[in-house]
Amino acid sequence: xxxxxxxxxxxxxxxxxxxxxxxxxxxxxxxxxxxxxxxxxxxxxxxxxxxxxxxxxxxxxxxxxxxxxxxxxxxxxxxxxxxxxxxxxxxxxxxxxxxxxxxxxxxxxxxx
Amino acid sequence: xxxxxxxxxxxxxxxxxxxxxxxxxxxxxxxxxxxxxxxxxxxxxxxxxxxxxxxxxxxxxxxxxxxxxxxxxxxxxxxxxxxxxxxxxxxxxxxxxxxxxxxxxxxxxxxxx
Numbered sequence: 001x002x003x004x005x006x007x008x009x010x011x012x013x014x015x016x017x018x019x020x021x022x023x024x025x026x027x028x029x030x031x032x033x034x035x036x037x038x039x040x041x042x043x044x045x046x047x048x049x050x051x052x053x054x055x056x057x058x059x060x061x062x063x064x065x066x067x068x069x070x071x072x073x074x075x076x077x078x079x080x081x082x083x084x085x086x087x088x089x090x091x092x093x094x095x096x097x098x099x100x101x102x103x104x105x106x107x108x109x110x111x112x
Numbered sequence: 113x114x115x116x117x118x119x120x121x122x123x124x125x126x127x128x129x130x131x132x133x134x135x136x137x138x139x140x141x142x143x144x145x146x147x148x149x150x151x152x153x154x155x156x157x158x159x160x161x162x163x164x165x166x167x168x169x170x171x172x173x174x175x176x177x178x179x180x181x182x183x184x185x186x187x188x189x190x191x192x193x194x195x196x197x198x199x200x201x202x203x204x205x206x207x208x209x210x211x212x213x214x215x216x217x218x219x220x221x222x223x224x225x
Contacts, residue, residue, distance in 0.1 A: 004154070033213065042116075042202065042216035043155075087155065091212055099168055100145075100214060102155040 002026050004103035006088050011109045012078055020073045020106045022088030030091040033100065034062050034073045037085045046073070046086075075108075083110045114138055116217035118203050124223045125193065133188040133220045135203030141215070143208050144186040146178060149200040149219070161186060162208060193224045 003025045012018040024032070031050035035043035049055055049064035049071060061074040075082055085105040093099055116137045125131050137144065146158040160168035161180040175197075177189040186203055200221050204214040 030212070035216075042218045045213050045215070048213055089155075099157060099160060100155075100212075101157075104152070104154045 002101050006103040006106045009107045016078050017076050020086050022071045024069050024090045026090050026092045028092040032071045033089045035087040078110050116215050118217035122221045130191040135186040137205035141205035142183050143206050145204040147202040195224050198224045
């Protein structure tokens with residue numbers, strides 16, 4: 001079956017570093033996405049990994065290991081505005097719209 | 113208008129009503145999606161339209177009926193809904209090639225009474 005697992009909640013301190021893990025089991029793989037969703041708002045795209053390794057984009061980095069079915073999102077120099085839900089999603093097809101399978105989301109709380 | 117827009121933002125309807133949700137994308141994308149987001153549950157894909165043809169229908173009850181008249185517009189027609197259909201309904205769009213990064217609209221908060 002299709003399964004995406006990530007922790008339900010995490011808490012971290014302003015200025016610190018936090019790593020949000022995601023493991024997946026899907027029938028196909030066309031890349032892994034991370035989205036950020038603030039309460040009451042639409043999910044917004046953060047990162048995309050299709051090859052193994054680390055992708056860095058400012059304070060956010062994302063890592064992928066396809067052999068392990070594993071990814072993480074790394075947030076550095078945490079700010080209060082980073083408090084949000086972080087969604088891991090896998091694209092399981094190469095064509096016909098690139099269906100995304102989402103995890104439950106990790107609710108991150110950043111404390112002063 | 114830029115990005116993906118959805119109307120209405122909030123909707124309260126009775127179980128016997130008929131209503132429609134509208135989504136419009138201004139990004140030149142050729143794929144559009146409807147998702148359902150319920151509290152404490154993953155985003156659930158409902159429908160996918162690729163080049164205005166439905167290519168995915170995840171066993172969604174027939175009381176939800178999508179329509180894609182062109183590549184920029186997507187509708188979700190609702191009739192005889194149940195209280196458990198109350199949720200946030202999100203529309204998204206993407207290109208068909210590459211990473212298929214999806215851009216989401218702000219959603220319609222639906223409450224069925």
